[in-house]
Amino acid sequence: MAVKQKSSSLENLFHPTDAFLISDIFPTVWCPGCGIGTAVNSFFEACKEKDIDREDLYILSGAGCTGKISEFLSLSSESITDGHIIEKAVHINENDPDKKIVLFLNNADFLISGGEELKKARKKKLNVLIVYINNFIYALSRDKAVPMTPYMRKSTLGEFEIPYNIPYMAHSIGASFVARWTPIRAGWMKQSFVESFSVKGLSVIEIISPCLIYDANTGRILDPVERMAFYNDFSEIRFWVPIKDLDIRRQKKIIVGKFLDQDRIHDK
Amino acid sequence: MTNKGQKVKIFVLKDRCKGCGICVAVCQTEVLKLSDEKNKDGQRHPVVIDEEQCLNCGLCEMFCPDFAIWTTKEKEEVLG
Secondary structure (H helix, E strand, O other), X not given: OHHHHXXXXXXXXXXXXXXXXXXXXXXXXXXXXXHHHHHHHHHHHHHHHOOOOHHHEEEEEOOHHHHXXXXXXXXXXXEXXXXXXXXXXXXXXXXOOOOEEEEEEOHHHHHHOOOOOHHHHHHOOOOEEEEEEEOOOOOOOOOOOOOOOOOXXXXXXXXXXXXXXXXXXXXXXXXXXXXXXXXXXXXXHHHHHHHHXXXXXXXXXXXXXXXXXXXXXXXXXXXXXXXXXXXXXXXEEOOOOOHHHOOHHHOOOEEEEEEEEXXXXXXX | OOOOOOEEEEEXXXXXXXXXXXXXXXXXXXXXXXXXXXXXXXXXXXXXXXXXXXXXXXXXXXXXXOOOEEEEEEOOOOOO
């Protein structure tokens, strides 16, 4: 009897996204309610809407929690050490220009050790999509202040840092498409992914993702649903805001939306 | 709100679930709730209370970070 039930349930138990995933590895390594999973989910929703075949994709990711993305994908994907990701993307682009290259980057890959090689992306006029997952944390450490540590927050050693304006930085490395979302706007995020597939040149999408252990020592918002509600209440959607005004520390609420969509591949 | 006579089926892969409860919070018609029993990792997974209320909006499928829940629509057979 038990065998019968199992076989009848297995027929239907097939997630629509399972074509892109290695389903044996599940559950994933991330904390319950982490924003990275929602970002990956809506990325593949966008792939399904645009009918992109999994053989046309090449996904690169860096180190840390974000780097684990490539671990459970059943398509061409690699996890690469910081500072060599764009080099690899240039290499793939030269050999196979039809591949759609997608980079999932974290703080270290985009700002700290990978920051220098972003100049290459502008120089080579790369046609890639960068998904920058910004969770305000660096390798789960509380001892260091990092470029995205929030303003007026100090590490346990008393260091502080002034955070970057990511959309402005993306504009300065020559991005044609710039957007910023939180995982609570998953539908909008998917729409931005769909639009970025038809953009020529570099497109940067910043995702402000809730990291559940960030405030673990102070015991503040720890429930995943409460944390999602926090990002819902403290963000507002505004389109075409001037890019210089998007610094997070000058805002009472985080402004999310689409800020730039123009062909800048021929800019001088 | 009604689902206009559509037959919607909800599937949950309970061993993938980590019990974050986002699908329950996001659902507009309160179809889901967290179960009392636990899966193999000791997490409370969502169970379906009232499948007829489901609108097939797809929010739970889109928000789930672990690819554990999805809905399908079955069209009713038209007679004649």
